[in-house]
Amino acid sequence: MxxxxxxxxxxxxxxxxxxxxxxFQLIKFTLSxxxxxSTVVSFLIAPNExxxxxEKIISVLLLFVAGMMITGSANAINxxxxxxxxxxxxxxxxxxxxxxxxxxxxxGIFAFITGAAGVFMMWxxxxxxxxxxxxxxxxxxxxxxxxxxxxxxxSVLVGALPGALPCLIGWIAAYGNDxxxxxxxxxxxxxxxxxxxxxxxxxxxxxHKDYSAAGFKLLPADKGPTRFTAMQSIIYSALMxxxxxxxxxxxxxxxxxxxxxxxxxxxxxxxxxxxxxxxxAGSARKVMFSSYxxxxxxxxxxFANRVAP
Numbered sequence: 001m002x003x004x005x006x007x008x009x010x011x012x013x014x015x016x017x018x019x020x021x022x023x024f025q026l027i028k029f030t031l032s033x034x035x036x037x038s039t040v041v042s043f044l045i046a047p048n049e050x051x052x053x054x055e056k057i058i059s060v061l062l063l064f065v066a067g068m069m070i071t072g073s074a075n076a077i078n079x080x081x082x083x084x085x086x087x088x089x090x091x092x093x094x095x096x097x098x099x100x101x102x103x104x105x106x107x108g109i110f111a112f113i114t115g116a117a118g119v120f121m122m123w124x125x126x127x128x129x130x131x132x133x134x135x136x137x138x139x140x141x142x143x144x145x146x147x148x149x150x151x152x153x154x155s156v157l158v159g160a161l162p163g164a165l166p167c168l169i170g171w172i173a174a175y176g177n178d179x180x181x182x183x184x185x186x187x188x189x190x191x192x193x194x195x196x197x198x199x200x201x202x203x204x205x206x207x208h209k210d211y212s213a214a215g216f217k218l219l220p221a222d223k224g225p226t227r228f229t230a231m232q233s234i235i236y237s238a239l240m241x242x243x244x245x246x247x248x249x250x251x252x253x254x255x256x257x258x259x260x261x262x263x264x265x266x267x268x269x270x271x272x273x274x275x276x277x278x279x280x281a282g283s284a285r286k287v288m289f290s291s292y293x294x295x296x297x298x299x300x301x302x303f304a305n306r307v308a309p
Contacts, residue, residue, distance in 0.1 A: 022096035026079060026107060027072030027114075034295070035166050036067035041299040042170030042188050045252065045306045047181075062125045063173060067166070069118030070134050074162070076111035077142035080104050085150075085214040091207060111142075126173040133172060137165040149216045156200055156218060164193035184252045190243045191261075191298065197236035198272055199291035201229055205275075205284040225284070230276035233287060237268040247302055257305035264294050 043063055044056075079086060079097045086098035096102035115138055123131035141162035148155035171185035204211060204218040205225045211218055221228040244261035247253040271290045275283040 018101075022102050023110070025094075025096050026076050026102065026110065027068070028075040029072075032068055032071040032075060035071045035163075036064055038188075038192060038295065038299060039067045039166040039170040039173075040064055041303050042167040042185070043174040044170075045188070045299075045303050046171040046174035046184060047308070059125070059174075062121060063170070066118045066121035066125070066134075067169075069114040069121070070138055071166075073111045073115030073118060074138050074141040076107050076114070077138075078146050080107050080111065081142075081146050082214075085216070088214045089207075089210040091210055122169070122173065127176060130169050130173040133165060133169050137162040137169065140165075149218060151217065153217050153220050156197065156204075156220075159200070160193050160196040163196045164189045167192050183250050184247075187243075187246045187250055187252060188302075190246065191240070192295070194236050194240045194243055195268075195291065195295055198233040198268060198287055199294075201233050202275075202284045202288035202291065205229065206281060206288065225279070227276055227279065230272065230279065233272040234269060234276060237265065237272045240268060241265045244298075251307055253302045253307060254305040257301040260301040260305075261298055264298055268294060 040060055040063055043060065079095055082092075083097050083104065086092035086095050092098055097104060097107050119131050119135045119138070122134045141159065145155055145159040145162065148158055167188035168182075168185045171182065171188060175181050175185070201219060208219065208224050212224070219225065219229050220232045241262065244265045245258060247261070248255055248258040268287075268290060271283070271287045275287055277283075
C-alpha cells in the first residue's frame with residue numbers, strides 16, 4: 001500500500017471518528033444515559049411476573065436502545081432550536097450544530113428518524129401507553145420547554161415534567177396498560193420531579209453568565225444567583241423528604257430503602273442550606289454534584305430493596 005492510499009484511509013478514518021463524536025455530542029450522551037438509567041431502573045422496580053430472567057435482559061436492552069433514541073432525538077431538537085444561543089456560550093459553542101460542523105437538516109433528519117424509531121420500539125416491544133408517554137415527553141421537551149427557556153423561568157417547572165416522565169415510562173413498559181397499578185410509577189415520578197429543581201438551579205447558578213448572555217431565563221430570581229434562588233432549592237429539597245417515604249408507604253420498597261432516601265434527602269437540604277449561607281460557586285457545585293449522586297443512590301436503593309410481586 002502506497003503512502004497516498006494510506007493517507008486516504010487515515011483521512012477517512014479520522015472523518016468517521018469525528019462524525020461519530022459529533023453524533024455523541026448531538027444526543028448529549030452522558031445526559032441521555034442518565035435519563036435512560038432512571039427508565040431502566042424504574043422498569044426493574046415495577047412488579048412484573050410475566051418477565052423471566054432471559055426475557056427481562058432482552059427487554060432491558062430494548063428499553064435502553066429505545067430510550068437512548070427518544071432522548072437523543074429530544075436533545076438533537078434542543079440543539080437545532082438553540083443553535084444561535086449555543087454559539088454564544090463557551091460551554092456549548094463547540095456542539096456540532098452550533099459550530100457549523102453539522103447542518104440543521106442533517107440534525108433534523110437524525111432527530112426524526114431516531115425519535116420515530118424509539119417510539120415505534122416502545123409500541124412494538126412494550127405497550128401503546130409507554131409509547132404515547134414517550135412521544136409526549138419528546139414533544140414537551142423539544143418543542144415546549146426548549147423555546148420557553150428564553151421566555152420565563154417557569155420553563156424549569158415545565159422541563160421537570162419530561163425530566164421525570166422516564167420513571168413513568170419505565171414502570172408502564174414493565175407493568176402494562178392497567179392504570180390502577182401505576183401508583184408506583186407516580187411515586188417514582190414524584191421523586192425525580194422534585195429532585196430536578198435543586199439539581200438544575202445549581203447548574204444554572206454556575207452557568208448564569210453564559211445563560212444570561214444567550215438570553216435564557218432559568219433562575220427563579222431575575223437578578224441572578226440570589227438567596228431567593230438558594231431558598232427555593234431548600235424548599236424543594238425539603239419537599240423531597242415526605243415524598244421519600246412514599247415508596248415504603250405504598251409498598252414499592254422495604255423500610256431499609258426508606259432510611260437511605262431519608263439520609264439522601266436530609267443531605268440535599270443540608271447542601272442547599274449551605275448554599276443559602278455561603279452564596280458561593282463552590283456551594284452551588286456541591287449541590288450539583290450531590291444531586292447527581294442522589295438520583296443514582298436512591299434509584300439503586302429502591303431497586304435493591306424492592307418488594308417482590
